[in-house]
Amino acid sequence: xxxxxSDYDYLRQLVLKRSSNxxxxxxxxxxxxxxxxxxLLAGASNLEEFVGLLRIDHTAxxxxxxxxxxxxxxxxxxRDRRLFEALRETILPRLIxxxxxxxxxxxxxxxxxxxxxxxxxxxxxxxxxxxxxAWDVKIVGTDISRQVIEQARLGRYRRLEVNRGLPARKLVxxxxxxxxxxxIAPRLRSMCEFQVANLCAAPxxxxxxxxxxxxxxxFYLPPQDRGLVFRxxxxxxxxxxxxxxxxxxxxxxxxxxFQAEFAQDCYFYRPASRR
Amino acid sequence: MRALIVDxxxxxxxxxxxxxxxxxTECEEATDGREALxxxxxxxxxxxxxxxxxxxxxxxxxxxxxxxxxxxxxPMKVMMVTTxxxxxxxxxxxxxxxxxxxxxxxxxxxxxxxxxxxxxxA
Numbered sequence: 001x002x003x004x005x006s007d008y009d010y011l012r013q014l015v016l017k018r019s020s021n022x023x024x025x026x027x028x029x030x031x032x033x034x035x036x037x038x039x040l041l042a043g044a045s046n047l048e049e050f051v052g053l054l055r056i057d058h059t060a061x062x063x064x065x066x067x068x069x070x071x072x073x074x075x076x077x078x079r080d081r082r083l084f085e086a087l088r089e090t091i092l093p094r095l096i097x098x099x100x101x102x103x104x105x106x107x108x109x110x111x112x113x114x115x116x117x118x119x120x121x122x123x124x125x126x127x128x129x130x131x132x133x134a135w136d137v138k139i140v141g142t143d144i145s146r147q148v149i150e151q152a153r154l155g156r157y158r159r160l161e162v163n164r165g166l167p168a169r170k171l172v173x174x175x176x177x178x179x180x181x182x183x184i185a186p187r188l189r190s191m192c193e194f195q196v197a198n199l200c201a202a203p204x205x206x207x208x209x210x211x212x213x214x215x216x217x218x219f220y221l222p223p224q225d226r227g228l229v230f231r232x233x234x235x236x237x238x239x240x241x242x243x244x245x246x247x248x249x250x251x252x253x254x255x256x257x258f259q260a261e262f263a264q265d266c267y268f269y270r271p272a273s274r275r
Numbered sequence: 276m277r278a279l280i281v282d283x284x285x286x287x288x289x290x291x292x293x294x295x296x297x298x299x300t301e302c303e304e305a306t307d308g309r310e311a312l313x314x315x316x317x318x319x320x321x322x323x324x325x326x327x328x329x330x331x332x333x334x335x336x337x338x339x340x341x342x343x344x345x346x347x348x349x350p351m352k353v354m355m356v357t358t359x360x361x362x363x364x365x366x367x368x369x370x371x372x373x374x375x376x377x378x379x380x381x382x383x384x385x386x387x388x389x390x391x392x393x394x395x396x397a
Binding site for chain 2: 076081159160162163164165167168169171172175176177
């Protein structure tokens, strides 16, 4: 496939406008690989022809399909072990103590992709906090891509996916093999729900969260949208809540609504001025 | 770190060696379970062993059980690296004394993450 520089720029602007996702020119080849199936479904024989269609057809579904195809969906189970250790040693124990009266816990896996992060948190809770089985615990995963949300809801993963980050003991305990896929245990699936949402747009109806995981998504967003995302998270987080970013990310450049704390070799953030 | 790579496939042994040596791990090789036990008996300590299952002479399950029963290199981590993937088989491997399980085919990232889980590498 391949197209002209001005066509790649057009695609770049379309994706940025639709999803705030920044595709650097050095990664133009990603358009070629990711948009081939979308182009073929639209009746175009190559990327150049497909861009021609996009330029004259402004129907939302075609432009949305492009934005969705370009979302970055890299994820794995228990990505960043230090973070999950911090959850086990510090954050979850503090939240459990704080929420004794309500016996409820709400966790948001923002930009959840195919659900591995949400199910990893569910496994951590089942493994180390069995008393929470009597609590009202809900993990909500949201992502802009409908396709990954549908896969997350299915809770079925291929060999290469369960081969990454998932200890063997957890694989046999929490998954059932069905052919060449592994399906998450029903009790973990029941702890999680998934919905389509754009972090940079008006959020759907979401609860107030005790814990928000917003990992490895901010660096794909332009600076002006990072502030918008933090404001959105601030509205949805409980006064005593916790925000976790990716290991290489920090909030200080984008917001003064969160303050950093450090424990278990891991940074996390608390909402400012409401405590 | 020192690793023992046990697989009857020369291609797999070479592939694993390349990935591990890239990170500075010193590697030795064996072509089946029996040879692996000979290497373990005569060698200085290994940090971990990557062990195939389906091999001639002695398969991976027999090997890991034998080395654990004999108390060879007790702190050494053993990771099965195999196409076998049934939950019941994984359970058997863990019961025999394996510490982790990596399915073939695997990615370099998958291998690194599994080693990290065992406290080996970054």
